[in-house]
Amino acid sequence: xxxxxxxxxxxxxxxxxxxxxxxxxxxxxxxxxxxxxxxxxxxxxxxxxxxxxxxxxxxxxxxxxxxxxxxxxxxxxxxxxxxxxxxxxxxxxxxxxxxxxxxxxxxxxxxxxxxxxxxxxxxxxxxxxxxxxxxxxxxxxxxxxxxxxxxxxxxxxxxxxxxxxxxxxxxxxxxxxxxxxxxxxxxxxxxxxxxxxxxxxxxxxxxxxxxxxxxxxxxxxxxxxxxxxxxxxxxxxxxxxxxxxxxxxxxxxxxxxxxxxxxxxxxxxxxxxxxxxxxxxxxxxxxxxxxxxxxxxxxxxxxxxxxxxxxxxxxxxxxxxxxxxxxxxxxxxxxxxxxxxxxxxxxxxxxxxxxxxxxxxxxxxxxxxxxxxxxxxxxxxxxxxxxxxxxxxxxxxxxxxxxxxxxxxxxxxxxxxxxxxxxxxxxxxxxxxxxxxxxxxxxxxxxxxxxxxxxxxxxxxxxxxxxxxxx
Numbered sequence: 362x363x364x365x366x367x368x369x370x371x372x373x374x375x376x377x378x379x380x381x382x383x384x385x386x387x388x389x390x391x392x393x394x395x396x397x398x399x400x401x402x403x404x405x406x407x408x409x410x411x412x413x414x415x416x417x418x419x420x421x422x423x424x425x426x427x428x429x430x431x432x433x434x435x436x437x438x439x440x441x442x443x444x445x446x447x448x449x450x451x452x453x454x455x456x457x458x459x460x461x462x463x464x465x466x467x468x469x470x471x472x473x474x475x476x477x478x479x480x481x482x483x484x485x486x487x488x489x490x491x492x493x494x495x496x497x498x499x500x501x502x503x504x505x506x507x508x509x510x511x512x513x514x515x516x517x518x519x520x521x522x523x524x525x526x527x528x529x530x531x532x533x534x535x536x537x538x539x540x541x542x543x544x545x546x547x548x549x550x551x552x553x554x555x556x557x558x559x560x561x562x563x564x565x566x567x568x569x570x571x572x573x574x575x576x577x578x579x580x581x582x583x584x585x586x587x588x589x590x591x592x593x594x595x596x597x598x599x600x601x602x603x604x605x606x607x608x609x610x611x612x613x614x615x616x617x618x619x620x621x622x623x624x625x626x627x628x629x630x631x632x633x634x635x636x637x638x639x640x641x642x643x644x645x646x647x648x649x650x651x652x653x654x655x656x657x658x659x660x661x662x663x664x665x666x667x668x669x670x671x672x673x674x675x676x677x678x679x680x681x682x683x684x685x686x687x688x689x690x691x692x693x694x695x696x697x698x699x700x701x702x703x704x705x706x707x708x709x710x711x712x713x714x715x716x717x718x719x720x721x722x723x724x725x726x727x728x729x730x731x732x733x734x735x736x737x738x739x740x741x742x743x744x745x746x747x748x749x750x751x752x753x754x755x756x757x758x759x760x761x762x763x764x765x766x767x768x769x770x771x772x773x774x775x776x777x778x779x780x781x782x783x784x785x786x787x788x789x790x791x792x793x794x795x796x797x798x799x800x801x802x803x804x805x806x807x808x809x810x811x812x813x814x815x816x817x818x819x820x821x822x823x824x825x826x827x828x829x830x831x832x
Contacts, residue, residue: 432795433732434541435580435621436652436707442675443625449678450624452686465784465827466791468617468644468699469494469820470537471522472798473501473515484798486521490813491529493820494794495828497522498576498617498644500537504545507555508562509538516570523570533573535615536566539580546579550594559598560605567614574615575602576644581621581630596632599639619644619793622684622701625675627691634692641697644793645688648703650679651770653710653723653733660709660721663770664702665757666780669719680757681780685789696790702780704819705799706735706771717763719754727767736799737819740771741806774822781826792823 474483489497499522503510511519523534540546549555563575583591602616618636620643621627636643651661662669665680677683681700689695708727711717726733729743744751744762751762758779761770772780784792794800800817801807807815 432649432734435646436649436733437654438581438584438626439621439623439649439679440652440654440657442656449675450687450690452683452690462696462788462790464495466496466642466699466793467494467820467824467827468496468498468791468793470498470500470794470796472796473499473518476514484802486518486525488802488816489522489525489797490817491525491532493817493824494797495531495791496533496535496573497525497797498535498537500576501539501578502536502566504538504540504549504559507545507549507558509536509559509566511566519570519572523572526571533615535574535576535617536570536572537576537578537619539578541580544579546582546595547591550582550591550598553601556594556598556601560602563602564605564609564612567612572614574617574641576617576619578619580619581626583630592630592632595630596635596639599636603639615641617642617644619646620688622647622681622688623650624678624684624687627687633688637693637697642699642790643688643693643697644699645684645701646793646795647681647684647701648795649707652707653726658723660711660717660719660723660761660768661707661770662719662754662757662759662761663705663707664772664780665754665759666776666783667756667758669754669756671720681783685787695788698789699791699793700780700784700789701793701795702777702823703772703795703799704737705796706730706737706740706769707733708735709733709768709770711763711766711768714763714765717750717768719761721768723768727769729767729769734799735769735771736801737771737773738801738803738805740769740773741801743767743769772819774818777819777822778826781823785827792827794820794823 471484471489474480474485499519502515519536526532526534549559566572567575579595582595585591599616599618606613606616616639618640621630622645627633648664650665651657651663667682668677668680672679678687685698685700688698708729709723710725710727712722712724716722727735729735730739735743740762743749743764746764749762749764751760753760753775759770759776760773761768763769781792797817797820800819802816804810804812804815804818806818809815
């Protein structure tokens with residue numbers, strides 16, 4: 362960082378009027394020149410953004426991959442660790458005996474394209490592989506006036522994704538409804554009348570778009586610790602939806618929930634044992650465990666399978682294994698738990714390039730990606746450059762890479778193989794992937810270009826392990 366100290370003011374006595382005129386002219390020229398440069402920079406920036414590009418130091422032009430606001434909100438929420446005096450539940454890591462699962466789920470989230478940018482450079486429904494996932498959660502819808510809202514464009518996208526079932530009769534398509542702590546969810550769950558309006562709109566969407574279910578992604582109920590009723594009201598909503606599903610004869614549908622993985626959020630947000638009775642399954646968001654914030658100014662693994670030896674206290678709980686066992690200990694059936702696996706990574710800017718391991722001090726987001734998020738195709742481009750140092754941590758089963766001040770945590774085929782095998786070995790219900798959009802859906806990472814079998818390399822690896830009947 363540069364020197365931010367305020368320079369000492371210089372005082373002098375002007376004896377001649379010409380000196381005053383000279384200084385005024387100099388300041389005027391300097392001001393006009395600065396204004397001209399600033400205008401040029403702004404115009405250049407606007408031009409880049411209008412065409413869907415951002416300039417980065419390491420890559421000449423990197424396509425602007427927008428991650429939804431709730432992804433950023435979730436990552437920040439996970440980083441707001443509770444007070445030190447909170448009791449950490451003791452969870453046994455020993456495998457819990459359960460029947461072997463014959464049909465694992467592979468739930469893949471698909472984000473609506475952003476119409477503000479070039480659609481040709483985004484993942485549209487035409488590039489989706491109907492045989493890749495068992496379930497596709499398309500989103501995100503929102504809640505307005507206690508009902509589900511989709512723009513006309515997103516309604517068409519939902520209809521087109523649902524039509525993929527004609528190519529794969531076993532594919533399930535769900536609409537995911539998202540919201541922050543202060544979104545329409547909070548108002549909607551407050552009373553029976555509001556919840557009834559929401560459930561009515563759910564039925565309408567299921568019928569109109571021939572959906573197989575609704576996924577609720579509220580991040581997070583009871584985020585305000587002084588309003589404990591939200592957790593109760595959310596549980597009541599799930600109960601009432603289940604009652605409505607049971608009443609349906611022709612239009613039964615799945616009810617799923619995307620849930621927080623850190624125990625200190627989960628304990629505050631969900632009545633887990635009751636939730637188990639009402640949902641078909643949950644999508645456990647076991648990623649964003651480490652993300653740069655002012656509370657956590659150091660590098661970390663995005664989605665570690667196990668805790669590291671130096672992870673003490675709460676940090677020892679921020680991993681897939683602990684989170685999954687915590688949810689089971691609170692009453693969620695193992696076969697209803699989908700373990701969340703990311704196809705994106707997180708970026709950091711190191712303070713000292715020579716101190717570049719896990720938990721190294723960081724000063725902000727890295728130069729890659731956008732707001733600390735980076736998709737897999739950008740990871741591949743980064744790794745292909747010279748002097749990049751890739752590493753693989755054998756404990757967390759996760760890779761990371763560095764170059765000077767750039768530090769990224771990501772997942773690759775090797776790490777996701779370990780995590781998919783973990784799901785099979787422990788007989789969880791399946792995997793949830795976030796997201797189709799951030800995998801390499803164009804096959805840019807592959808040695809052989811324009812080969813459809815080389816697209817979505819991360820998700821294909823998860824699928825091959827989970828859905829292979831010979832394993």
